[in-house]
Amino acid sequence: MSQQPRVNGGRLWDSLMEMAQIGAIPKGGVCRLALSEEDRIGRDLFVQWATDAGCSIRVDAMGNIFARRAGRNNDLAPVITGSHGDSQPTGGKFDGIYGVLAGIEVMRALNDHDIQTERPLEVVNWTNEEGSRFAPAMIASGVYAGVFDLEYGLSRTDAKGITIGQALEQIGYAGSEPMGGRELHAAFELHIEQGPILEAENITIGVVSGAQGQRWYEVELTGRTAHAGTTPMNHRLDALLGFARVVEAVHSLGLEQGAEGRATVGMANVFPNSRNVVPGRVFFSVEFRHPDEAVLVGLDMELREQVAMIADEIGLTWRVEQIFQYAPIAFDSDCIQRVSEAASALGYSQRPIISGAGHDACYLNRVAPTSMIFVPCVDGLSHNEAEHIHPHWAEAGANVLLLAMLAKASEV
Amino acid sequence: MSQQPRVNGGRLWDSLMEMAQIGAIPKGGVCRLALSEEDRIGRDLFVQWATDAGCSIRVDAMGNIFARRAGRNNDLAPVITGSHGDSQPTGGKFDGIYGVLAGIEVMRALNDHDIQTERPLEVVNWTNEEGSRFAPAMIASGVYAGVFDLEYGLSRTDAKGITIGQALEQIGYAGSEPMGGRELHAAFELHIEQGPILEAENITIGVVSGAQGQRWYEVELTGRTAHAGTTPMNHRLDALLGFARVVEAVHSLGLEQGAEGRATVGMANVFPNSRNVVPGRVFFSVEFRHPDEAVLVGLDMELREQVAMIADEIGLTWRVEQIFQYAPIAFDSDCIQRVSEAASALGYSQRPIISGAGHDACYLNRVAPTSMIFVPCVDGLSHNEAEHIHPHWAEAGANVLLLAMLAKASEV
Numbered sequence: 001m002s003q004q005p006r007v008n009g010g011r012l013w014d015s016l017m018e019m020a021q022i023g024a025i026p027k028g029g030v031c032r033l034a035l036s037e038e039d040r041i042g043r044d045l046f047v048q049w050a051t052d053a054g055c056s057i058r059v060d061a062m063g064n065i066f067a068r069r070a071g072r073n074n075d076l077a078p079v080i081t082g083s084h085g086d087s088q089p090t091g092g093k094f095d096g097i098y099g100v101l102a103g104i105e106v107m108r109a110l111n112d113h114d115i116q117t118e119r120p121l122e123v124v125n126w127t128n129e130e131g132s133r134f135a136p137a138m139i140a141s142g143v144y145a146g147v148f149d150l151e152y153g154l155s156r157t158d159a160k161g162i163t164i165g166q167a168l169e170q171i172g173y174a175g176s177e178p179m180g181g182r183e184l185h186a187a188f189e190l191h192i193e194q195g196p197i198l199e200a201e202n203i204t205i206g207v208v209s210g211a212q213g214q215r216w217y218e219v220e221l222t223g224r225t226a227h228a229g230t231t232p233m234n235h236r237l238d239a240l241l242g243f244a245r246v247v248e249a250v251h252s253l254g255l256e257q258g259a260e261g262r263a264t265v266g267m268a269n270v271f272p273n274s275r276n277v278v279p280g281r282v283f284f285s286v287e288f289r290h291p292d293e294a295v296l297v298g299l300d301m302e303l304r305e306q307v308a309m310i311a312d313e314i315g316l317t318w319r320v321e322q323i324f325q326y327a328p329i330a331f332d333s334d335c336i337q338r339v340s341e342a343a344s345a346l347g348y349s350q351r352p353i354i355s356g357a358g359h360d361a362c363y364l365n366r367v368a369p370t371s372m373i374f375v376p377c378v379d380g381l382s383h384n385e386a387e388h389i390h391p392h393w394a395e396a397g398a399n400v401l402l403l404a405m406l407a408k409a410s411e412v
Numbered sequence: 413m414s415q416q417p418r419v420n421g422g423r424l425w426d427s428l429m430e431m432a433q434i435g436a437i438p439k440g441g442v443c444r445l446a447l448s449e450e451d452r453i454g455r456d457l458f459v460q461w462a463t464d465a466g467c468s469i470r471v472d473a474m475g476n477i478f479a480r481r482a483g484r485n486n487d488l489a490p491v492i493t494g495s496h497g498d499s500q501p502t503g504g505k506f507d508g509i510y511g512v513l514a515g516i517e518v519m520r521a522l523n524d525h526d527i528q529t530e531r532p533l534e535v536v537n538w539t540n541e542e543g544s545r546f547a548p549a550m551i552a553s554g555v556y557a558g559v560f561d562l563e564y565g566l567s568r569t570d571a572k573g574i575t576i577g578q579a580l581e582q583i584g585y586a587g588s589e590p591m592g593g594r595e596l597h598a599a600f601e602l603h604i605e606q607g608p609i610l611e612a613e614n615i616t617i618g619v620v621s622g623a624q625g626q627r628w629y630e631v632e633l634t635g636r637t638a639h640a641g642t643t644p645m646n647h648r649l650d651a652l653l654g655f656a657r658v659v660e661a662v663h664s665l666g667l668e669q670g671a672e673g674r675a676t677v678g679m680a681n682v683f684p685n686s687r688n689v690v691p692g693r694v695f696f697s698v699e700f701r702h703p704d705e706a707v708l709v710g711l712d713m714e715l716r717e718q719v720a721m722i723a724d725e726i727g728l729t730w731r732v733e734q735i736f737q738y739a740p741i742a743f744d745s746d747c748i749q750r751v752s753e754a755a756s757a758l759g760y761s762q763r764p765i766i767s768g769a770g771h772d773a774c775y776l777n778r779v780a781p782t783s784m785i786f787v788p789c790v791d792g793l794s795h796n797e798a799e800h801i802h803p804h805w806a807e808a809g810a811n812v813l814l815l816a817m818l819a820k821a822s823e824v
Contacts, residue, residue, distance in 0.1 A: 195642025212641060216687065227794060228676035229624060229701050229768030230607025233666045235792065240677055241663050247656035254645045264640035265652055266687045268680070275628065275678045275697040277795075285687040289641050356641030380647065382639060 004345060005113040007402055009395030012105040016394065019045060019101060020093040029385025030093055034086035034128035035063065035167035042085050043173060046100060046125050053107040055123070059175025062140035062153050063127040063168045066177070069107050071120040071409065077183035078120040079408045080368070081106065081401060083191055084129030084360060091130070092387020094377065094394075099190040100125050102398040109402055117409035119185055126360045127173075133158045134167075141360035144180040145367045184368035186335055186408040189361035190401045191372060192389055196380030197353060204396045205343040206353035206374030209336050211362045212262065212289040213296050213328035217303065219246065220319045221311055225272060225280030236278050240270060242316045243282040249306040250286055253299055260354055262289035263299070286320075291328045291354045329355075329362045332369035335408070339373050342403035348396050373400050416757060417525040419814055421807030424517040428806065431457060431513060432505040441797025442505055446498035446540035447475065447579035454497050455585060458512060458537050465519040467535070471587025474552035474565050475539040475580045478589070481519050483532040483821065489595035490532040491820045492780070493518065493813060495603055496541030496772060503542070504799020506789065506806075511602040512537050514810040521814055529821035531597055538772045539585075545570045546579075553772035556592040557779045596780035598747055598820040601773035602813045603784060604801055608792030609765060616808045617755040618765035618786030621748055623774045624674065624701040625708050625740035629715065631658065632731045633723055637684060637692030648690050652682060654728045655694040661718040662698055665711055672766055674701035675711070698732075703740045703766045741767075741774045747783035747820070754815035760808050785812050 022045065023030040023038035032038040043065060047057050050067030058066045068078065083099025103123030110117070126144075131137025134156040143153040154165035168174035193199075198206050223237030247265050254263025268284035288299045304320050311318040343350040353374055355362075361372045375397035378388040434457065435442040435450035444450040455477060459469050462479030470478045480490065495511025515535030522529070538556075543549025546568045555565040566577035580586035605611075610618050635649030659677050666675025680696035700711045716732050723730035755762040765786055767774070773784045787809035790800040 193642065194639055195644070196647045197642075197644065200647070214641070225796075226792065227606050227769060228678055228699055229626070229674060229770075230605060230609075230794070231674075231768070231792060232607070232609065232671060233663070233673060233675070235608045235612070238663070240659055240680070244656040244659035244663075247652055248660070251645070251650070251653050251656075259644060261645060262641060262643075263645070264688070264690055266640055266682075266689045266691060267685050268652070268682050269685075270680050273679050273681075276676070276699060277678045278676055279678060287640060287688060356643070357639060358641075380638065380643060382642070384637075 004403060005109055005115060007105045007109045007395060007398040008112065009391060011108065012102060012394055012398055013391045015049065015101045015104065016093060016098065019097055023087065025090060025385060027385040029091055029387065030087050031089050031091065032085065032087040033089065033133040034130065035133065035164065035171055039086055040171035043125065046085060049104050050107065050123060053104060053111060055107060058177040059173055060177040060179050061150055061175060062143050062179065063173040063175060064140050064144060065125040067123045069110065069121045071117045073118055074120050076119040076412065077185040078122045079185050079405050080122040080124055080187045081189065081405060082124030082126065083189050084126040086128055086130050088130055088132050088383045090385050092382060092384060094192050094387055094389050095194065095382050096129055098192060098394065102190045102401055105398050106402045106405060117406065118412055119409040121405060121409060128164065129360055134164050138358055138360055138363055141363040145363040146180060147363055147366070150179055180367060185411065187361065187364045187368045187370040188335065188401055188404055189359055189372045190397050191359060191374060192377040192382060193374040194357055194377060194382035198374060198376035199378065199380065201351065202349065203351045204348040204375065204393060205350040205400055207336060207340045207343065207350050208331060208355050208372035208374055209352050210291055210331050211329035211355040211358065212260070212291050213293055214324065214326040215288045215296050215300055215322060216324035217286040218321045218323050219286055219307060220281065220283045221316045222281045223314065223316045226278040228276040228278055231278055237315045238278050239282045239316055240279040242310050242314050243268065243284060245310045246307055249310065253302055257290055257295055260291055262356060289356055293328050326358065329365055331365055331371035335369050335371035338404040338407045339371055339400060342400045342407065345403060346399050348400065373397055416815060417521055417527060419517045419521040419807060419810040420524065421803060423520065424514060424806055424810055425803045427461065427513045427516065428505060428510065431509055435499065437502065437797060439797040441503055441799065442499050443501050443503065444497065444499040445501065445545040446542065447545065447576065447583055451498055452583035455537065458497060461516050462519070462535060465516060465523060467519060470589040471585055472589040472591050473562055473587060474555050474591065475585040475587060476552050476556060477537040479535045481522065481533045483529045485530055486532050488531040488824065489597040490534045491598045491817050492534040492536055492596050493600045493602065493817060494536030494538065495601050496538040498540055498542050500542050500544050500795045502797050504794060504796060506604050506799055506801050507606065507794050508541055510604060510806065514602045514813055517810050518814045518817060529818065530824055531821040533817060533821060540576065541772055546576050550770055550772055550775055553775040557775040558592060559775055559778070562591055592779060597823065599773065599776045599780045599782040600747065600813055600816055601771055601784045602809050603771060603786060604789040604794060605786040606769055606789060606794035610786060610788035611790065611792065613763065614761065615763045616760040616787065616805060617762040617812055619748060619752045619755065619762050620743060620767050620784035620786055621764050622703055622743050623741035623767040623770065624672070624703050625705050626736065626738040627700045627708050627712060627734060628736035629698040630733045630735050631698055631719060632693065632695045633728045634693045635726065635728045638690040640688040640690055643690055649727045650690050651694045651728055652691040654722050654726050655680065655696060657722040658719055661722065665714055669702055669707055672703050674768060701768055705740050738770065741777055743777055743783035744781035747781050750816040750819045751783055751785050751812060754812045754819065757815060758811050760812065785809055
């Protein structure tokens with residue numbers, strides 16, 4: 001291509017704002033839970049916009065919607081992009097849907113420039129990425145990628161006992177398209193960073209090279225509940241003191257792993273949780289994230305050793321149980337390269353970045369050459385009504401997506 | 413008295429076990445909440461036993477029941493003993509009621525030995541010491557001692573909105589006797605230690621010289637809620653990390669005050685308390701206890717300084733609010749002496765001890781020369797269905813009470 005096309009940033013922003021009215025909530029965010037009536041209206045709008053842009057629509061058995069723009073050679077595997085249209089209960093206007101609507105904008109921009117690609121292009125709107133209404137998160141891209149089987153996916157229930165299968169029927173998005181099983185030439189997912197790094201470093205494009213592996217634990221320390229007034233300090237088996245020391249140790253373990261290390265205690269329940277009772281038990285979560293599996297293996301050992309040491313010192317019993325494990329993801333080096341080249345061609349500042357969160361792209365990476373593009377979000381805020389991105393960030397990310405898709409779509 | 417009388421330990425134990433059937437719960441404890449139907453039945457049994465022992469009964473406006481055994485000179489101020497008949501929701505068989513029934517046993521033993529005292533003796537069953545059904549604790553002895561006024565006391569409500577005044581009417585214990593305002597020559601309260609010290613040191617009698625002062629605080633640390641995967645360690649304002657450091661600091665402050673120091677974080681609520689979210693806020697309690705008010709003043713300053721320092725280091729905002737203060741109690745030196753002499757005369761091992769908990773005697777001490785007698789309890793357990801004392805401890809405490817009361821009752 002001699003002349004690089006560009007997206008229409010104003011049109012993209014208008015679409016984002018129009019979509020944000022569906023499920024809008026008072027503090028500026030959206031509540032568009034997966035397969036809710038709001039999600040249905042949002043899906044219908046996505047389908048309308050994609051159809052208006054000349055795309056054909058297919059829906060699979062998990063309700064994933066694929067909007068396809070024909071290429072010159074439609075026997076070739078497509079280049080796909082997209083993200084999810086569902087939100088957290090008090091979510092923002094950009095998490096997920098930005099990547100979906102940027103895909104639509106890519107289609108529109110190609111129409112504006114009258115560009116026909118060699119390979120077909122697709123935009124996908126994945127079902128239930130957030131995991132807010134139905135657990136686990138990323139269930140539908142997971143089924144697509146063969147991580148979960150279809151029966152498992154359709155039978156997940158919400159808090160009222162409604163299954164994904166039933167909810168899909170209710171809103172008319174139980175499709176007939178086979179689940180996955182076809183070749184994809186490349187996949188890109190454009191998403192807000194959901195963290196503070198890009199904004200803090202004044203970088204426009206995050207070239208996502210992979211996603212962190214995760215280890216989630218449940219830890220329980222048990223001592224002896226005792227009267228706070230009558231029990232001398234040296235007679236106590238204070239589970240909360242042990243907990244405090246584990247929190248400090250987990251924090252240190254996170255710091256020791258450098259810039260990519262994440263170590264978090266997010267949940268803690270104290271028993272009996274009474275002001276004048278020395279706590280006899282604390283139940284809490286620990287999670288580690290790191291892009292290197294070997295580091296996670298080391299952290300696993302360190303956690304157990306330190307909990308044991310801390311517990312022994314006080315006289316507590318302890319239990320550490322790993323409840324969830326997610327291997328680090330390395331995205332496709334060629335896709336990563338295409339994103340970096342697109343950002344360079346466009347003159348945007350860029351840096352490599354590791355995704356700290358899970359995304360549909362992490363599962364898709366198992367069945368297609370995949371990578372992601374991040375744009376900054378203000379204060380790193382996400383899963384929050386105040387989530388915000390600047391329009392020029394939104395435009396920049398979509399331009400990178402456009403050029404990266406074009407590059408892959410021209411490969412024969 | 414040339415020949416020292418003794419209580420009948422078997423009879424006392426039988427009374428304890430009979431009373432423990434009222435409100436008995438599955439794991440061996442009792443639920444006899446203040447002014448409940450179970451409490452009424454227990455009160456009726458107390459009145460019956462006291463009447464059988466030749467006592468006259470008076471009930472005041474807070475439902476405190478006074479059983480009086482006449483002396484030779486009934487114009488003289490009485491010597492009083494007693495404790496409370498109410499229990500925690502899953503309380504033990506001895507907390508409170510032991511001191512009440514030991515008072516009855518003193519009356520019975522004096523009858524056995526045909527002893528007439530110079531001064532009249534009384535056994536009191538105080539209303540709502542535990543504070544489980546109606547807050548605050550020790551409300552009725554507090555009204556008796558003029559700490560609270562009667563209107564305040566009668567208007568305290570339970571979780572269903574029923575006032576103490578209404579509950580007293582319902583169970584027929586809204587008495588007509590004036591609240592306090594009369595001279596008491598001396599007061600003794602016999603109670604289980606509710607701590608581990610006496611048992612650990614193999615001591616039978618705790619000669620209670622006073623009660624610890626208390627300072628209760630609410631502390632809040634506020635940082636910033638953040639995504640555990642996307643937020644680097646050095647971008648976090650982790651309220652839980654600050655909390656962990658305060659817990660360690662509070663523990664150290666307790667240790668530094670020596671054997672009488674108590675420093676406890678008993679309650680902590682983490683927000684949003686989600687496994688993959690860096691906690692943005694922790695709300696928790698701190699309490700200090702010490703027999704020396706100057707030490708408590710120092711601890712107050714130390715707490716504020718350390719919370720401020722820890723919060724500043726992480727970048728948190730903080731709030732420390734003292735919500736409750738209770739000055740140290742020094743019991744009457746002559747009453748203390750009488751208890752010690754009684755234990756010596758009976759050949760029981762003894763040691764001075766400070767009460768870590770609040771008791772009706774702490775309020776009574778404001779209007780009468782007062783002291784307490786402690787006996788050990790197994791493993792220091794109390795406010796627990798497994799609370800237990802050995803029969804020989806129960807007997808020993810009652811014998812000390814008997815001799816201490818006799819000594820004071822003979823003073824003219």
